Amino acid sequence: GAVVSQHPSRVICKSGTSVKIECRSLDFQATTMFWYRQFPKQSLMLMATSNEGSKATYEQGVEKDKFLINHASLTLSTLTVTSAHPEDSSFYICSASKTGWNQPQHFGDGTRLSIL
Amino acid sequence: DAKTTQPNSMESNEEEPVHLPCNHSTISGTDYIHWYRQLPSQGPEYVIHGLTSNVNNRMASLAIAEDRKSSTLILHRATLRDAAVYYCILRDASFGNEKLTFGTGTRLTIIP
Numbered sequence: 001g002a003v004v005s006q007h008p009s010r011v012i013c014k015s016g017t018s019v020k021i022e023c024r025s026l027d028f029q030a031t032t033m034f035w036y037r038q039f040p041k042q043s044l045m046l047m048a049t050s051n052e053g054s055k056a057t058y059e060q061g062v063e064k065d066k067f068l069i070n071h072a073s074l075t076l077s078t079l080t081v082t083s084a085h086p087e088d089s090s091f092y093i094c095s096a097s098k099t100g101w102n103q104p105q106h107f108g109d110g111t112r113l114s115i116l
Numbered sequence: 117d118a119k120t121t122q123p124n125s126m127e128s129n130e131e132e133p134v135h136l137p138c139n140h141s142t143i144s145g146t147d148y149i150h151w152y153r154q155l156p157s158q159g160p161e162y163v164i165h166g167l168t169s170n171v172n173n174r175m176a177s178l179a180i181a182e183d184r185k186s187s188t189l190i191l192h193r194a195t196l197r198d199a200a201v202y203y204c205i206l207r208d209a210s211f212g213n214e215k216l217t218f219g220t221g222t223r224l225t226i227i228p
Contacts, residue, residue, distance in 0.1 A: 044218040102209045107159030
């Protein structure tokens with residue numbers, strides 16, 4: 001089946017550090033990938049839609065200068081949390097779907113980010 | 117986005133069938149009903165989706181009401197590995213592979 005790989009699985013770093021998270025579609029090409037954030041005991045909240053070769057589309061309330069998204073190829077999207085602070089600590093999850101109509105989303109295993 | 121309503125939590129005994137309900141009274145004609153589940157500390161996993169007819173796959177069955185205002189995800193024989201949060205999501209297929217909007221889901225506990 002379709003596989004989406006996310007790296008790293010866990011990051012612990014100091015406040016003020018920038019952190020990059022990678023999302024790869026291993027066996028299919030994805031023109032669109034999605035980035036979600038999930039706080040403890042809450043549901044997934046969509047942050048942005050990553051579009052290959054163009055700018056990402058951010059959801060309302062998500063700072064595009066804080067969460068930089070780059071989708072440089074059909075199999076890789078990256079999310080960079082710039083100057084991270086403790087309130088950015090969360091579980092970040094990406095997803096992608098195969099090209100075609102009404103395809104299901106395939107999710108990575110998530111990145112748990114802890115800012116000290 | 118059309119909204120879904122699910123019970124916050126359910127319990128079921130191991131090796132018994134589980135019926136997870138979802139209400140979506142404001143569903144539109146182009147909305148597909150999707151189900152995903154999320155195991156602890158993992159990303160969500162696709163389970164099944166359908167439009168009008170009942171659907172079966174290796175993981176589960178999806179029963180859709182005739183008026184499409186509700187649906188039920190059926191796990192035929194629950195195992196401990198089925199303990200997860202199950203999300204019922206409406207997705208408008210007229211826009212292609214649109215984003216998913218997650219609600220609070222149903223937390224399923226399996227009792228050994």
